[in-house]
Amino acid sequence: MQLSAQPYEERLTAPRSWWLISLLMGISCALVLLPFGTLPMLGGLVGGTAASAVVASSYGSPRIRVVGGLLIAGEAKIPVTALGETEVLDAEEARAWRTHKADTRAFLLLRAYIPGALRVIVTDPEDPTPYLYLSTREPERLAEALRAARAAVEAEAA
DSSP states (O other): OOOOSSOEEEEOOOOHHHHHHHHHHHHHHHHHHGGGOHHHHHHHHHHHHHHHHHHHHHHTOOEEEEETTEEEETTEEEEGGGEEEEEEEOHHHHHHHHTTTOOTTSEEEOOTTOOOEEEEEEOOTTOOOOEEEEEOSOHHHHHHHHHHHHHHHHHHHO
16 A cells, blocks of 8 residues: 555644643642652652653544545544545634534544644545544644545546
8 A cells, every 4th residue: 555645644742731730740649648758759759740641641642644545533544535625623613613513423533732623524425424523733734635645546546
């Protein structure tokens, strides 16, 4: 399988402030364990920081990739030929599609700390999913990568 003409990859990493919060959680754990001595306090600092960092890292682990004629968004793998129009959403429009405009059948890979998003219509008649909502820091670039991948697959088929 050939790579798409314009590969795209993005990891939806947690913002830097979450890492600071992880450190503050470790300090909080250390303060709770302070009455028990220095060693438990240090254990609380290290353990609390590590546990919070694992949570922040795992929440920021989903990736969006366009490769080999596929859109891979988190756990979903969709051929680009099953995708239709894309709509770049600014922060306000993205919020609307996350809330009152949302369809319960839609696939949502959203992260509240990423203001922009891309909405991609699913054209496969066998798939009940009407659209994909993908939080992304670069929605224009993702839309262009999807168009390029679709064109490459169609050119290869012709």
